[in-house]
Amino acid sequence: MLQAWKLWNEGSAKDCIDPSIADSCSPGEVLRSINVGLLCVQDSPNDRPSMSSVVFMLENEATISPTPKQPTFTIQRNLNLKETDLDIYSLNDLTITTMECR
Incomplete structure (x- = not known):
C-alpha cells in the first residue's frame, strides 16, 4: 500500500495498473479502487469508511x-524474543512471518 500511496500522492496512480491487464480494465475504476483502498487503511478507525460506504463508493x-491521508505503516521488532528469532509484528495487529530454511 505504501507504493500505491506514493503514486496516488504524485498523481501517478495509473502506474499501479499491471501492464498485462491495462487494456482490459477501466482506468477510472482502477483509480476509484485505489482511492477506496487508501481510505480503508487509514490509521484512525474514524477515518475509515464503513463496509456499506465502501460498496457504495x-x-x-x-x-x-473524503481524501485519503497518508497511511501509517509501523513495524517493530519484538524485543522479548531471542536474538535469533526473526518474528516481526506490527502495532496494528498485522503479523508478518519470516520463513527460515533448515
Whole structure:
C-alpha cells in the first residue's frame, strides 16, 4: 500500500495498473479502487469508511468526497524474543512471518 500511496500522492496512480491487464480494465475504476483502498487503511478507525460506504463508493460513479491521508505503516521488532528469532509484528495487529530454511 505504501507504493500505491506514493503514486496516488504524485498523481501517478495509473502506474499501479499491471501492464498485462491495462487494456482490459477501466482506468477510472482502477483509480476509484485505489482511492477506496487508501481510505480503508487509514490509521484512525474514524477515518475509515464503513463496509456499506465502501460498496457504495465502488458501485457508483459519484465523486468520493473524503481524501485519503497518508497511511501509517509501523513495524517493530519484538524485543522479548531471542536474538535469533526473526518474528516481526506490527502495532496494528498485522503479523508478518519470516520463513527460515533448515
